[in-house]
Amino acid sequence: MNAPSVSYFGPMEPVRFEGPESRNPLAYRWYDKDRMVAGRRMEDHLRFAVCYWHSFSWPGGDPFGGETFMRPWMHGTDPMALAKAKADVAFDLFRLLDVPFFSFHDADAAPVGETLPEHLKNLAEIVDVLEGKIAGSKTKLLWGTANLFSHRRYMAGAATNPDPDVFAFAAGTVRACLEATKRLGGQNYVLWGGREGYETLLNTDLKREYQQMGRFLSMVVEHKHKIGFDGPLLIEPKPREPSKHQYDFDVATVYGFLEHWGLTKDVKVNIEQNHAILAGHTFEHEVALAYALGIFGSIDINRGDALLGWDTDQFSMDVGELTLVFHELLKHGGFTTGGLNFDAKIRRQSIDPVDLVQAHVGSMDACAKALLIAEKMLAEGTLAKPLAERYAGWDGAEGKAILAGERTLDQVADRAIAENLAPKPRSGKQEYLETLVAMRL
Amino acid sequence: MNAPSVSYFGPMEPVRFEGPESRNPLAYRWYDKDRMVAGRRMEDHLRFAVCYWHSFSWPGGDPFGGETFMRPWMHGTDPMALAKAKADVAFDLFRLLDVPFFSFHDADAAPVGETLPEHLKNLAEIVDVLEGKIAGSKTKLLWGTANLFSHRRYMAGAATNPDPDVFAFAAGTVRACLEATKRLGGQNYVLWGGREGYETLLNTDLKREYQQMGRFLSMVVEHKHKIGFDGPLLIEPKPREPSKHQYDFDVATVYGFLEHWGLTKDVKVNIEQNHAILAGHTFEHEVALAYALGIFGSIDINRGDALLGWDTDQFSMDVGELTLVFHELLKHGGFTTGGLNFDAKIRRQSIDPVDLVQAHVGSMDACAKALLIAEKMLAEGTLAKPLAERYAGWDGAEGKAILAGERTLDQVADRAIAENLAPKPRSGKQEYLETLVAMRL
Amino acid sequence: MNAPSVSYFGPMEPVRFEGPESRNPLAYRWYDKDRMVAGRRMEDHLRFAVCYWHSFSWPGGDPFGGETFMRPWMHGTDPMALAKAKADVAFDLFRLLDVPFFSFHDADAAPVGETLPEHLKNLAEIVDVLEGKIAGSKTKLLWGTANLFSHRRYMAGAATNPDPDVFAFAAGTVRACLEATKRLGGQNYVLWGGREGYETLLNTDLKREYQQMGRFLSMVVEHKHKIGFDGPLLIEPKPREPSKHQYDFDVATVYGFLEHWGLTKDVKVNIEQNHAILAGHTFEHEVALAYALGIFGSIDINRGDALLGWDTDQFSMDVGELTLVFHELLKHGGFTTGGLNFDAKIRRQSIDPVDLVQAHVGSMDACAKALLIAEKMLAEGTLAKPLAERYAGWDGAEGKAILAGERTLDQVADRAIAENLAPKPRSGKQEYLETLVAMRL
Amino acid sequence: MNAPSVSYFGPMEPVRFEGPESRNPLAYRWYDKDRMVAGRRMEDHLRFAVCYWHSFSWPGGDPFGGETFMRPWMHGTDPMALAKAKADVAFDLFRLLDVPFFSFHDADAAPVGETLPEHLKNLAEIVDVLEGKIAGSKTKLLWGTANLFSHRRYMAGAATNPDPDVFAFAAGTVRACLEATKRLGGQNYVLWGGREGYETLLNTDLKREYQQMGRFLSMVVEHKHKIGFDGPLLIEPKPREPSKHQYDFDVATVYGFLEHWGLTKDVKVNIEQNHAILAGHTFEHEVALAYALGIFGSIDINRGDALLGWDTDQFSMDVGELTLVFHELLKHGGFTTGGLNFDAKIRRQSIDPVDLVQAHVGSMDACAKALLIAEKMLAEGTLAKPLAERYAGWDGAEGKAILAGERTLDQVADRAIAENLAPKPRSGKQEYLETLVAMRL
Ligand SMILES: [Co+2]
Ligand SMILES: [Co+2]
Ligand SMILES: [Co+2]
Ligand SMILES: [Co+2]
Ligand SMILES: [Co+2]
Ligand SMILES: [Co+2]
Ligand SMILES: [Co+2]
Ligand SMILES: [Co+2]
Incomplete structure (x- = not known):
């Protein structure tokens, strides 16, 4: 294949603010980036990030069906060329949406290697590419992270694997991703432990794995200081899926873990709506609790389906729910290093390229509207x-x-x-x- | 009314061990109290306690219907006389089942008073009665606790109430219950925060309530030391019901709270199966985690219905589940001060007096069988x-x-x-x- | 006690429309009863009904706590006088809210009798009272129904009871309630089978109970024709609670049952949001399905909490959800005999009389706003x-x-x-x- | 690649009955195929079938991770040769387990074609292979079925697709699968509508799709009679996953659908435990209801995790649950054309070939033990x-x-x-x- 031109999304101008009365679904009706909200530009409040994995690396499969999107950069024989083509499309979308940030895992952006050296080499090559892209774009890196869950080597965990060599492989990967994040100017570094948990207690030594995970995180914190990475580490809680039970169940669980290992200063949480409801909590509960415990970091902005038992990661259009979350956020002065990362994926049937644009536009608008309402409620003391x-x-x-x-x-x-x-x-x-x-x- | 004679349960001999082949549903087939299991008498391992509230104070109502049981001691004009009649029936059931322990809340055993002095006076009178009963019985007190959730004064919380006078009322009540527990030889003291949570975040200051709850628990710990109460305090986690969210969501949440307030030495957890599953965990998970974190205390033995979303508190007959729990328990040497408290209630349609006996017999047998299997598995190293x-x-x-x-x-x-x-x-x-x-x- | 004067809710004028900009929480901002919507007055579209049970007969208890509301008409020695005082307050609220309809069970409005003749006598006396009230009020009867679930006689079911005498008692009660509904000008008659289900299959003959329920419903249909009651019978689906399983699980299940017994002409469904989500469906799904199957009847308007597993019956303020429901409704021309019945209860902590007014106002406004949006969407063909x-x-x-x-x-x-x-x-x-x-x- | 020899599972004798005391995990302890149970050989009661998809076509991926099993027949360049190699391994497992039946979808057994003629040609070639295999084996076909959900053409449904050409493609596929099933001696034909449902009501015409599905099923019934296929059609209910809502939600829903279209004579249900609990029902409820409604057909024997919200399809080892199901089955005389189909998959971490054998052995034993207990309970009238x-x-x-x-x-x-x-x-x-x-x- 050839690299997709800027025309992957069709002939399209960057999405612009047109005001609430616009009937153009590809315009912003509420997201007016330069509008001042509680003392900051709206763009600086919402700090939107587009994520690499759902938007560019997911082919549209689900547990009962295969690829539907047929992205050109997923079909070809030269993985590195495909990865570069993917980066072109990604930065094209960032440009069209005019977003200030993006986020990525190693495995989203670069071809996965079988051995650690090979894996790191691939990553390094793509980091060079991303560095160039960032330099030529307004869009910066909100955070980087390592995928320690997709490859079969991680099937029984990364830090919590019964095999210390897997722990070591993960250590090598996280070091590289953390250093890449620093180099690319990332403002945070995220850890999500999708396989840090268990399928059955019958084969699991809970206490030992708790210690493995504690030591792993401590090592990463020590390394962050060693290399002078300024941003916080962010743990992303999730109760289950893919595992039966994940050790980072929810904000309260992560807090106990951080207290146990003395890491509450260096590690915060990245809260996702869908993970909140899977754990039996509202989105606003998790945010309010993280603030109360002093570990609020960032947000993965999406929406689950309360009637389904898995992580649907839908784009949130729910102004009511978002208002309560942003009310909490504004009460505490808004984000510092964090932002609103779209860990959200279009539905499997949304196979037109424009659907990807549409989804972001709709959700950015919902966030913007909610922010404005929250600002007004705070100003009036409606709830306070x-x-x-x-x-x-x-x-x-x-x-x-x-x-x-x-x-x-x-x-x-x-x-x-x-x-x-x-x-x-x-x-x-x-x-x-x-x-x-x-x-x- | 007159006090029910020992014949409330009909003409009945104490339930005896008859062996696995017995077809007598009112005999023990597995619970053979003097049989040695992993170095202790079975009775000393299982440490069964009958609870006062479900067995003697619940009339058989539910959210859509009223009383079905028509217990004689619930109908009369002299609350204190009724409370004494209830105690007679309770100790009669303890005798019939031949159980080593019981447990109670103030509000189960004594008439509730409107002012604190009146409430404490009623309690004191019943504590005298219970003291006499215990002296004449093999059945001792596993733990006492205070009901800080039923009266309307607690509708917005006890320690976490927006009104510090409710906090004070709760403090007065807990002090009395803790001291009564000590006087009655109780081996633990339990706190369940059914109203320590919220109905809506719109009217809730999460952080402030966290501090109220922390200070309250700390005061109780200090008082325990002051009066020389030897047993641990036990927090009983539950995620929701009656509240939308309760602060003692699960074992991991309680652990974080105890770490925050520096109370992991003095406070342990009382784990209930039904609360575990409401929080999205297996029973064995909560027990294993409590051991891993060093805060295992005791067990409320019951069973929820995984397809229903509320606390059904059924008698557990599930040998498979119990085996995994007792395997964990035995691995750590079994109970110290804790035990198996039947926080379980017969179904609303089980209106015959004998149903109350039957339920305990069936569940005690299930526990005994599970204990024997767990013992064998440990001896063989099946899982280890x-x-x-x-x-x-x-x-x-x-x-x-x-x-x-x-x-x-x-x-x-x-x-x-x-x-x-x-x-x-x-x-x-x-x-x-x-x-x-x-x-x- | 004396009958509460019209001042139970304090000094208050009837709630009036003040427009969207009003900051008066006791004014209507969207509910403008005479505004024309899709060819009808808004009042004639929404057809609001206040329900008797939650609003006037529920004392504020829950499974873990007792009465909080302390309604004067629940405390006294003469049940019939209390029932009349309750009716005064009820019609006072109807007046304040200016609603066109109400709904009731026998057991809400009249003292429950132990024998059937006594029960029917009480009911008859209250029906006289209600008849007078209706005559002097704009508020008419949307529907009547019989409470076949609260009394202990129904603990094992009404029509599906193992005892045919309970079936007969229920028959006598339903006949009286149906005839009372007719006499009072009720436009529908509702059946909710809270105990028509089971606690355990171990003691249940599913097939036999299916036949009992089928015959019961058929008899009621026959009687409806005999007495010339014009309105439809409405079955209200609910999957569980209080039972483990209820036979009227959801709309699809009720449809199969009606098809089996040949009753789809005479019997429709009364759909409740909270019951929909307990069954794993969205509110709009149940409404759309009922229309698709030709059995849509009426709506119990409320809102459940998707994170809780029981029937919270909250007042709905969710304009987004309501819009989808009213879009479906308008697409089919709106209600015929049905309406929006507030099967909703204020929270247990909402103990001020005005809270009852407030809750209705907020939810009526949410419905009105949703109706207007739905109207616009239909006019524009947004989704069509x-x-x-x-x-x-x-x-x-x-x-x-x-x-x-x-x-x-x-x-x-x-x-x-x-x-x-x-x-x-x-x-x-x-x-x-x-x-x-x-x-x- | 070459076809795997019989040694794919390692050096192994067929699994034999060794009795309850055996400690050999690869022996049957309860499954004693010739033992008489309620008048039939145990093998003829349980009628076990191994399924093709989970056991031979699933690579061990999940939504967050890729292949773990590395089956040799999934890696190669000649799809037809791989399909034949797969058939060799399949029949080798059937032999090792000594099971009487298997089941398959077109897409499990044969390479999927892009056009309908290509697809049918592939299928025809594999049907020849299977015919030969069956002839040389004791293992017969319990049922065949068509995969109308994995390919992207079905992403918006098969019979319920908005595009009638997809309906036609599905019709061509089902005809071929039904005829192949007949030719191979299959005793039933199954339809599972994984995509017959919706992702959002916003783009769904519920009523129209209901009609499409009704007509589709009617056409299949007519064709079954035309070609003289003796067995019943079986619909497999499932409430959700992959869709948000599937039209065959549960047994009651399917029943209403069959009544509506007049198909209760020709179409029965294939009940799966995991689908039952996803719909909020117990396994035994669905079986009992199907019998009560006269539409019981067959069983997909597996086990879900009640704490997880998706279809885990685990091998059931739960004797207690199975006993209640087999009790219901035996009460009605046991299977006619149906059987126990292992729609069950080993965990993603069970990567050793022998794990596949082990899982079947453990679950077959659990079933056999449950059957024996159910037989005894029926003989004694324990519940009856x-x-x-x-x-x-x-x-x-x-x-x-x-x-x-x-x-x-x-x-x-x-x-x-x-x-x-x-x-x-x-x-x-x-x-x-x-x-x-x-x-x-
Ligand atoms: Co997610
Ligand atoms: Co996320
Ligand atoms: Co408990
Ligand atoms: Co409980
Ligand atoms: Co209702
Ligand atoms: Co309800
Ligand atoms: Co399944
Ligand atoms: Co299946």
Whole structure:
């Protein structure tokens, strides 16, 4: 094959902001990158990244069916040439969407090697290509990561593999990916442990694997400092799939792991909506919890189907859900190194090249609209005021003393008895608050 | 009403061991209390406890229907007399089943008071009654606990309530229950946070509530030491129900919380099967993880329905599942202060008094059979041998050095490159192991 | 107690339309009853009904906690006086909300009797009261129904009970409720089989119960004709809860049952969002399927929580979901006898009287806004045009011939061979369509 | 490549019955094919079939990772030669396991063609091969089927495709597969509609697709009669995956569909455990319901993971669950044309050839043990006797008259009033029955 020209997506101008009344599905109606929102340009708030894997490396297969997309760069005999053609299309899409960031795994961008040296050589060649592409583009690297789950060598785990040689192979791969990320100006480095878990406890030594994983992550943190990589490491929680159980089940689980290994300073979380709901949590719960625990890092922006039990990774168009997430984000000042990474894939039937553009446009708009609503709600104190009132009792002297550790159980209990307490419950006002939010949408 | 005589369950002898061939559904076929299992009497291994709430305080209602059981001690005008009648029936059931333990909440055993002093007075009176009962019975107290979820004062939480007076009321109640547990010889003290969570994030300050809960638990730990209560505190994880989200979601979440507040020494977990599956975990996962993290405490033995989304708390008759759990338990030497507490309720249609006896007998037998199988599997190394082989690589010098923190990422990665690693995957042998287990059942 | 005055909800004017910009949470922003929508007044499209059970008969309990609402009409010694006081409050709320309809079960409105004659006598007395109320109100009866699930006599089913006397008791109750519904001008009669199912197959004769249920429903249909009740019977599907399995699992299951018994003419379905998702379906799926099968009747408008496994029956504020449902509805011309019945309950913590008003206002507004969007989408052909294009092939001669039964397998297969078919797939355009919908919200 | 010799599974004798005490994991401990069970040889009861797809055509990939098995017959340049090599291995496994049946899709056994004539030519060539293999083997064909879901042409459905040419392609394929099944002596013909459903209602005309599917199935039934194929058609219900919603959701849904199209005589169901639980039903529910509705056909014997939301298709080793299913089966006299088809796949990590043998042996044994327990329970009336007692009331004159349609609602209701009915509930005895069953396991 030849490298696809810029015309892979057909004759198309870069997508532009046309305002809410536009009926052009390939225009932005809400995403107005230079509009100021809570003190920053919208582009600098949302920090969108297009991901390499779903958008350029997935052929449209599913567990019951094969390729549907027939991407030209997936059919040919020279893997390196195909990888370069893929990079051309990728940066063409970045340009058309006018996004500030992208993200990638080694295995998305470069041909996978069988031995470690071969694998690293392939990666190095593509990193050169990407470096050139980045230099000629507005689109920068949000984060890099290593695919430690697709190759059969990882079928029983990477860091948690029963074979220490697989651990070593993974170490070599992560080092290379971390260093490539640094070189390419990446602002974070992500670890997702799709095979760090088990299929059955019958063949699993849970405690030993916990230690392997802890040591692995610690080594990566040490290396990050050694090479002077500034960004945080980000663990991406997911409860299951492909494994029966994955050790990074959810934000709370990752937090316990980081506390155990003393890594809460260096490692944060990359939260994905679909992984949140697979773990039984709302998206906004995972974000709020990560902030409460001080480990919020970044977001994989997508949407699962609550009626399906697997990771559908759909493009989110749900302004209501996004509003609550961005409200939380804005409350804490917005992203630092993180961003909104589209770990989202078009449906298997969306086989037209333009479908890939469309999906990003629709979801970017939903995010932009949600951001604007969240900004307004914060400015008005829509939720903040009732919240402050609800907990006002804890701002009194006794409440503060309790939380400051200045009261014993005896003191608190004795006061309760002395005052003959029979506290009156107060309405939680859930429907009132829901109505307030609905009014803003 | 009058106190029910010992004949509430009809004319019945205490349930006895009759051996596997017995066709008497009110005999033990496997539970042979004096039989030696892994160095202890079976009774001392299983440490069964009957719970007060489901067995004596639940009228048989559900969200769509009212009372079905028509227990005589639930109908009358003198709450204290009814509570005493209930205690008579309870200890009668303990005698019939010949169980070594029971467990209770304040609200199960004593009339609930509206003010704290009234509530504590009622409790004190019943604690006297229970003390007398225990003195005249073989059945001792496995653990006590406080009901901080049923009364409307707790509708928005106990320790995590927006009102510090509710926190104080809860503190007064827990102090009383902890001290009652100590006085009654209880071996553990349990906290289940059914309302420590939220219905909607719209009205919830997650971080503040995390701090309230942390301080509350710390105060209880301090008090435990002050009064010299020897047993551990046990947190019982549950992800949801009654709340939308409960802060003690699962074992991993509780672990992170305990690490954060520095309480892993004093606080362990009480694991329930039904809560495990509501959180998306197998029962054996939660037990194995608690051991791996060093916080295993005790078990609420029951069974949920994996196709239903709420806490059915059924009596477990599933020998296969129990075998895996007891295998884990025996591997670690069995219970210390913990036991198997029947947090299980008969179905709403099981309205005959004998149904309550039957349910315990069936489940005790299932546990006993599972314990015997687990003992055999451990003795034979059924699972332990293949497991050791699978991880043998980590017992080598390099594996040990990695886990001991004696290798950097560079060292491990450089070795992988130098050795041109291309690790060969080895079969996980899942079906082989499943067959081995099935052979033993 | 005395009957609550009209001031139970505090000093309050009836809720009025104030337009989208209003910040008054107790005003309608979208519900403008006289506005014309697709040829009808909005009020005549939405046909809102307030339900008696959740709004006036539920005390705020849940499986882990008791009453929170402390409604005055639930505390007193004269059940009939309380029932009348409840009716006063109910019609006061109807007035405040200005809704055209309400709905009720016998057991919501009248004291439950232990024997059938006593039960029917109570009901008759309340029906007189309701008749007077209706006469003096704009609010009419959308539908009546019988509660065949709360009393312990129904614990093992009503029509499907192993005891034919329970079947007979249920028959007597349904006859009375159906006749009361007719007398009160009700436009439909609903059957929800909360106990028509099983807890365990071990004690269940599935086939026999299927026959009992079939005969019961047939008898009710026959009676409906006998007494000249004009409205349809409506079965409300639900998959589980309170039972493990309920025979009216979902729309498709009910359809098979109606086909089997030849009742598709007389019996339709009453679809509830929360029941849809418990069965693994979207709300819009159940509505679309009911229309496709010709059995669409009415809607219980509420919202479940997709992360919880039970029937939360929340007030829906989800304009996106509602839009798809109303789009389907409008496509078919809207309701005939059906309506939007608020089978929705405020949260247990919403203990202020005004919370009940607020919840209805918020959800009515969400419905109104969704209706307007759906109207616009239909007018524009937003979804209809792409749909017609997608299936255009079936409008050709061959497509029509196939569907008309004019082609054999041989003919179709032979043509496929003769034409050497290798059909080209066309994009499903899911993200494009989602963007179109999102643009309209 | 060359055809693998019989040594693909290593040096191995056919698996033999060695009795329950055998510790040989590659022996049968319970499966004793000539043992008489309820009047038939065990082999004739269980009617095991090995399936082609999972066992010989699946490379060990999953949504996050590629091939792990490296089967020699999947790597080569001559598809037809590979297909023949695969057939050699398949019949070698059948011989080693000594199973009476196998099953296959066109696409498992023969290379897939791009045009219909090419596809049919490939299939015809392999059918010749299979015919020869069958002639030389004890293993016969339980059923054949067509794969109408893997190729991209089917991405939007086969019979329900918006393009009638795809319908025609599917018709040509099904005709060929049905005729091949007949020629090979197959006893049933199966249809599983993996793509007969939708990804989004936004692009779906539910009613039209229902008609397409109805006509398709009717044409296949007509053709079956035309060619004199004796066996039933079997629809295999599944609620979702790969689609969001599949039209053959569960047994009840299929029943409604068959009733609608008048096909209940000719079409039965093939029930799979994993599909049952994905639809929210127990395995035994689906079997019992199919019998109650008169459409029971055959079984795909496997096991899902109730904590995972996708089709894991594991080998079942769960004797308890299987016992309830076989109890239902034996109650109705056992299979006629159906059998136990292993629609089960070894785990992705089970990469040793022997793992494939092991998995079948373990599951065949579990089935055999369950069958023996079910036989004993039926002989003893363990469940049948309490069941008959529970419903005895319906065997009286009034109960019979009601079910026979000889009573009106008025008659039944009037009797209930005249007799002043206040029925007494009776215990459902669930724990008693569970104990009875547990005793037998
Ligand atoms: Co994902
Ligand atoms: Co992600
Ligand atoms: Co518990
Ligand atoms: Co529980
Ligand atoms: Co409803
Ligand atoms: Co509901
Ligand atoms: Co399957
Ligand atoms: Co199957």
